[in-house]
Amino acid sequence: MTMSFNHTSVLLQESIDSLHIQPGGVYMDGTAGGGGHCAAILEHLGSAGKLICVDQDPAALEVLAQRFVGVPNIKIIHNNFSNIKTIISGLSEWGVTRLDGLLLDIGVSSYQLDTAQRGFSYHADAPLDMRMSGEGMSARDVVNTYSEQELSAVIFRYGEEKFARSIAAGIVRARQSAPIETTGELVEIIKASMPAAAKRGAHPARRTFQAIRIEVNRELEVLEKALDDALPCMNEGGVISVITFHSLEDRLVKNKFREWAQGCTCPKDFPVCVCGKKPRVKVCKVLSPSPAEIENNNRSRSARLRSAIKCAE
Template sequence: MMTDHGMAEEPADGGPVRHIPVLLGQVLDALDPKPGDRMVDGTFGAGGYSAALLSRGARIVGIDRDPTAIAAAAPMLAAHPGLALHHGRFGDLEAIVAERGEGPLDGVVLDIGVSSMQIDDGDRGFSFQKDGPLDMRMSRDGPTAADVVNRLKIGDLARIFNFLGDERQAGRIARAIDARRAERPFERTLDLAGLVARTIGRNPKDKIDPATRTFQALRIFVNDELGELVRALVAAERVLKPGGRLCVVTFHSLEDRIVKRFLRDRSEAATVSRHLPDVQHKDRTFDSRNKAATGTDEEIASNPRARSAKLRSAVRTEAPARSGAGAMDFTDLPTLADLPPSGA
């Protein structure tokens, strides 16, 4: 079953959960940073991983698509000469590293999904418990969640809710949205959350809010999170030097499945038939490290976000990077390009 990345919005002592880097100890063990190592923190956020790596003497390029995160990092940037920040998408990792002349790298770390800081800010539109504009854009540009809800075809909405949110009532929710938007468009988070709750009710056996899966699916779709993850994995393979280390922290099964499939593909030599002479043999590009690491009981007790977190890591071999993402065509979901024009 899919779990969420902060979308349960669990309180701690009556207030929002403070952002704490998840699986930090395991990430440091896997990356094994040394003085002078050059690494990329592809999901900078509040800078938790970067700060820990800087303390070990590594040089860091932090990437974040959220301009708010970049602006908030100004004091940290001033205090650490070994830190550079780039406002952009981690799917563009290869181009960013090339532009800054930082490759090849000793390490890449990615913490996939939405941050607790974004959830806690109702004005960002990620939360189904705080009223705000139905936005959900990490980069603050492009179509919003309201655009998707108000303009995407009913069948496409159902597919998004089902696949990206593991929502069993996806069809009912999509039909209810379609009926309501014919009267007036959705603009606010609590408006949509209320409609979902009224449509499917609350399952007494389900501990999460009825709107959790719908909001998760919309967030992933609006930000093309799975596509960005695939592009980042391919880019990391190209920028890591032999012996360089890749660490990816995921929070639900779709993300973890993509990382697991990619590393399994890259950790196995591609065999070819003698009847296909034009197909080249492909060596392993990564040595994948055992099974996924998870949070300890102590960490989960102090940081609820660690409950569903998994860390997968691998070490780059000397083999040249492969072309393409391999067998990563996991869905035929619509894209933002499929949105009908406004007013159509």
């Protein structure tokens, strides 16, 4: 039986166009999820082209294995995309040493968000988990073991939440009587820690849940490592395309691409370059979903697509 994996791929056409797929090229989808982007990449690949699908969630792996059963030019790999170097070095027997394109569609899938027992959603009451990989530290561990200062820093930094201090204090107070076990309990603590006016508009737990999820999955750390390790793995002309869903990730990608694109840094009055710095990439225009896409899929509204094309080394 095919497992149902509800996820509408975001910026699908734009991201496929950004990769400039060559029929015989080697591509990696580092966040394969339900395989929506993978299927679109495959449509452009000829029989000599290769696609590597990576995901850290065992549930996604199961779906991918079913969806692409019998497809010869695909490898499905259970790993964190931050291990890109190791993943590629394990593929030399398959003839892969470098990539022509890498796609990262960061964050959680709708399938993960909508599966209540994964504990990502503030709309359902479920055990506090939020681990995409199902391994390691969970949201329950963060909420029950971090100090008040650590919680406040996480909620402020990754959630950009104005009421981080008071929410952290509320969490510490609540857990003194018993550990906080569920998303529902956490939502109630967050609501009780915020002034009434701040609870109008977007869901009051949105920012705190985002922050804890980022902390649990080390999302910014793994993204930065993946980008740093990916660039040397790309062929000349290879494209790195990243779809992000919030400003912290988008800023990280923007700054990284900007740093890579920087050429000579010698003072303007130097007659010749002494720094020897050359741009490592050419940065493409940032893209956002069209109004039609946002209307069809509200979750796409905050998405941004950034791409960089590797220059000659």
